[in-house]
Amino acid sequence: MATLGDVAARAGVSISAVSRVLSDAPDSRVSAATRERIVDAARELNYRPNFAGRALKSARTQVVGLVVPDITNALFTELMHGAEDEATERGYTVLLGRSDDVRPGGEVIARLIGEGRVDGMALQVGDAVQPAGLRDLITTQAPIVLVNSSYPGHVGSVTLDDHRGALIATQHLLELGHERIAFANGLPRSFTAKRRRTGYKLALATAGLRMPKEYETRIGYTVDNGRTALRRLMALDPKPTGIVVANVNAAVGLLGEARRAGIRVPEDLSVVTVHDSWTAENTWPPLTAVKMQFYTVGRAAVRSVIRRIETGETSDEVVTDPPPELVVRESTAPPRTA
Amino acid sequence: MATLGDVAARAGVSISAVSRVLSDAPDSRVSAATRERIVDAARELNYRPNFAGRALKSARTQVVGLVVPDITNALFTELMHGAEDEATERGYTVLLGRSDDVRPGGEVIARLIGEGRVDGMALQVGDAVQPAGLRDLITTQAPIVLVNSSYPGHVGSVTLDDHRGALIATQHLLELGHERIAFANGLPRSFTAKRRRTGYKLALATAGLRMPKEYETRIGYTVDNGRTALRRLMALDPKPTGIVVANVNAAVGLLGEARRAGIRVPEDLSVVTVHDSWTAENTWPPLTAVKMQFYTVGRAAVRSVIRRIETGETSDEVVTDPPPELVVRESTAPPRTA
């Protein structure tokens, strides 16, 4: 590969001149003629700045790390796309961190930051990490922004309006006339689960309703968790006529388990999920969902990380634009014996 | 961050000694006592080798790029996991390339390789790239291995046994007694589509059958493509009683469209897909599928890239272990009027 030296030799100038021209330094003070010779030479040699050389000298990589617990999750895709788009627009690259390593003591973070592979990172921790483990991860001074979670004392987070999402989903069932509405939620320690819970409860309270404690399961966000939730909820007496599922993957599992148990959706049971994704469109029946813009979160997270890197400013941001939006498909209907 | 110099100062030795000890050079020739002082100092300072410094000097990044056309695809996840596992075991890191840029003239590849961000790459091109565009991408001397495709003259590829996968899927329908078996395939220019086609045809020929030309659609691998394929195939006369779908995403779409059209699966129509994924388990009915190990392909691809980087050897490999395996679920049954 051609180096600055090669280009300089071909253009008959010094290395510094080439560097200044090609990285268009503001006060480069190079004549138009020289500039042209340099640009031509660079093009002819197909010059590309060496990443390592530049990073070493400038102590900047122009890379942000994105660490997610589970790339299987359909939502990850949206997040990643948003992150990539924002990064590219700002001249950064996204490095996807090894998800499985996001454990207490998490080596990924220490490595990515410590070895100088990234300038900062966006970190979605999910259910997997215990609050105690989180502390180790973020007490470094590094520019880290949490995605869909927050930590007391840590400044720098981007979250969705989970509260509102769950509220809208619950309201939808209420408006259809349901009076026994269950909630298949994530693990108690999950940050998002806590916030969605308040939305669910507020919607019920506003309608003057109150559900027995067993109407909320707090099992988790996976497909299997959804299956378990359905079995547990439909074993109750009286059975719920509608279920708000806090996660689309769990909803897919819950729906499948309902089919297997001979429960008809939406005739016997209405199901609405918080979060939308392409998988939700392709279940049977297609899932009614509250669309939460993960793409926007990806963008906001990267924007926040970059701002933190470049200016040092931090913030805790709730993405409310676009707002959570109900997408009515075919998994919800009025209760049969309304 | 602590540098080699810091560690050296603290241990009271030279930088070279520290470097040799910490990167355990084979003939480091350092006394046990000194070694211990160095290791202790490094630990106390929480030393981590600077990525840029190391990369600059050694002209190696220990990073392989993985470029895929569409990270939405459920199969990508498996591929990525395999790639990551293999890379980690061998001391490499995976950098996920921006998918959308994999177009003719593809800038990603030139950048990742040209700027020295990666030592080599695994490239899954998919349907999106025209054969002509491919040439530009791979005629560089860089260590590039193609995944699920190949290119005349280019040595270095890892593919699945697509032929066999389609063969097994078709045989399954034949064994159930189907005699009108359609094939929802990918685009004609797709490498995998061509190979799956031969499997489908061979199975039919072996059974002494031959289908009219219209029984094969060559639309593509997306969910929407699957929907279109179903409409087109079920408009034929006589209708097929079974469909082999070349891709699981397309199969999901095809299944959804069948529901919408009031076609019962498997009573009116059997559907079997090539490739399995978690989405296939969660459709209704759950999809019968031929499981193809994308995880293994990810591993093999990275292994191949690394071998190419380190030894210069190249190879064209077909992953046959584990072999394609039929997973019978509930989307296939004997034809009604057998």
Next chain:
DNA sequence: TATTGTTGCGCAAACGATTGAGCAGTTGGG
């Protein structure tokens, strides 16, 4: 005409790591 300012470049020192060469001091063989 002397001074000052500006333009257009080149010099050389970093950044952090690797590595061949070199150099004392010790050991072993003859």
Next chain:
DNA sequence: CCCAACTGCTCAATCGTTTGCGCAACAATA
């Protein structure tokens, strides 16, 4: 007792960039 070989380290060059400083040449001003 001498030379060779080995041990245990250090020196210094190098990878490709960036960037503060310096230095001519020339123009503008006093």
